[in-house]
Amino acid sequence: MTPLSAIGWRWTPQTLEPAWAALLAAHPAARPARIVEQHRSGYRVAETADAVHPAESLPEWQRAGSYRKGEIAPEARPAVGDWVLVEGEAPKSLRIVALLPRFSAIKRGAAGEHYRQQVIAANIDSVFVVCGLDADFNPRRIERYLLLVAGSGVQPVVVLTKSDKDGADSEAALHDLRALDVPVLAVNAKDPASATLLQPWLDAGRSIVLVGSSGAGKSTLTNTLLGIEKMKTGAVRESDARGRHTTTHRALIALPSGACIIDTPGMRELKPTGEEDVAESFADIEALAEQCRFRDCKHAKEPGCAVRAAVERGELDGERVANFLKLSDEVAGAANQLASRLAQKAEARVQGKALHKRLDEKYGKR
Numbered sequence: 347m348t349p350l351s352a353i354g355w356r357w358t359p360q361t362l363e364p365a366w367a368a369l370l371a372a373h374p375a376a377r378p379a380r381i382v383e384q385h386r387s388g389y390r391v392a393e394t395a396d397a398v399h400p401a402e403s404l405p406e407w408q409r410a411g412s413y414r415k416g417e418i419a420p421e422a423r424p425a426v427g428d429w430v431l432v433e434g435e436a437p438k439s440l441r442i443v444a445l446l447p448r449f450s451a452i453k454r455g456a457a458g459e460h461y462r463q464q465v466i467a468a469n470i471d472s473v474f475v476v477c478g479l480d481a482d483f484n485p486r487r488i489e490r491y492l493l494l495v496a497g498s499g500v501q502p503v504v505v506l507t508k509s510d511k512d513g514a515d516s517e518a519a520l521h522d523l524r525a526l527d528v529p530v531l532a533v534n535a536k537d538p539a540s541a542t543l544l545q546p547w548l549d550a551g552r553s554i555v556l557v558g559s560s561g562a563g564k565s566t567l568t569n570t571l572l573g574i575e576k577m578k579t580g581a582v583r584e585s586d587a588r589g590r591h592t593t594t595h596r597a598l599i600a601l602p603s604g605a606c607i608i609d610t611p612g613m614r615e616l617k618p619t620g621e622e623d624v625a626e627s628f629a630d631i632e633a634l635a636e637q638c639r640f641r642d643c644k645h646a647k648e649p650g651c652a653v654r655a656a657v658e659r660g661e662l663d664g665e666r667v668a669n670f671l672k673l674s675d676e677v678a679g680a681a682n683q684l685a686s687r688l689a690q691k692a693e694a695r696v697q698g699k700a701l702h703k704r705l706d707e708k709y710g711k712r
């Protein structure tokens with residue numbers, strides 16, 4: 347394994363995307379590196395699994411406040427997981443000279459900012475949606491994660507942990523999740539033999555992210571896959587008054603299988619961008635909705651509702667339907683925000699143009 351392949355580089359000159367090859371050719375003195383952290387003050391990149399260094403970024407990627415002319419969209423700036431080309435010497439004088447196009451991107455809505463959305467992890471192959479088979483078990487939360495990563499180009503896998511615990515009912519959980527058309531696995535995250543169920547997604551050169559609520563077992567699973575105690579887990583932390591933020595942070599963890607796990611704080615709070623396709627994530631409900639008497643049926647009190655009929659027959663989970671409606675509203679809300687931000691942006695551009703025109707008329711072309 348080369349140092350680069352341990353952090354997810356799996357291309358040879360023959361298999362390299364033409365766009366990547368062209369950028370490499372355009373920067374003959376540069377070499378690939380991966381963004382593993384993004385801070386207000388700048389980026390940190392890895393060239394090997396063990397060495398993470400600050401890198402100076404292009405001036406146009408520096409955070410800017412508002413829509414100024416020529417400002418670069420947030421999606422066009424590097425994000426965690428992105429491959430970039432760097433020049434200069436580590437540790438002190440690395441410079442990013444180009445961003446390589448990404449093959450997948452997990453995005454989230456960025457309310458409260460001027461930006462419409464943010465890329466929180468790029469070039470990821472699979473996302474493990476981790477959920478415990480204890481009080482943490484929540485099909486609605488799983489559906490939500492799946493909706494938010496659908497369309498990102500990343501393959502989701504639902505990993506149900508704590509299958510070994512008293513009261514854990516894997517069968518019942520698998521039944522509750524039967525409507526999902528993604529792989530669902532029940533594991534004991536503490537047991538290496540059990541964790542081998544995840545091998546199909548851990549081939550060399552693959553990049554994974556883990557999402558799930560606090561205590562779901564993400565660190566435990568990471569440690570088991572790693573084979574050593576690299577991240578502190580909850581059991582250790584319980585004696586620590588500072589609580590959940592004491593996990594030793596490693597942005598990129600190279601696994602013995604040759605895959606790597608990328609951890610980014612952004613994955614902890616996912617909210618819709620407005621571009622999600624709820625119908626696609628809830629294809630079972632969408633198919634039933636075609637049979638409803640009214641085309642715009644809200645599946646509430648309308649007569650002839652095929653969705654409610656399926657719930658009444660026990661063929662569809664009523665809570666899944668409620669979550670579908672809730673998430674549809676949320677995505678519609680985010681889509682409206684997105685549309686109004688785009689409209690504001692267009693408006694600002696038109697005003698800018700009008701101003702220029704008036705200035706031109708008054709003072710002549712400058």
Ligand SMILES: Nc1nc2c(ncn2[C@@H]2O[C@H](COP(=O)(O)OP(=O)(O)OP(=O)(O)O)[C@@H](O)[C@H]2O)c(=O)[nH]1
Pocket residue numbers: 507508509510511533534535536558559560561562563564565566567578579580581590593
């Ligand atoms: N028995 C059993 N315990 C588990 C399993 N997975 C996790 N645990 C325990 O659950 C607790 C929380 O697990 P963590 O791995 O720290 O959870 P986390 O998802 O990393 O939590 P955050 O770091 O807060 O996001 C720890 O005490 C683990 O030992 C499992 O499959 N079986």
Ligand SMILES: [Zn+2]
Pocket residue numbers: 635638639643644645646648650651652653654
């Ligand atoms: Zn209906």
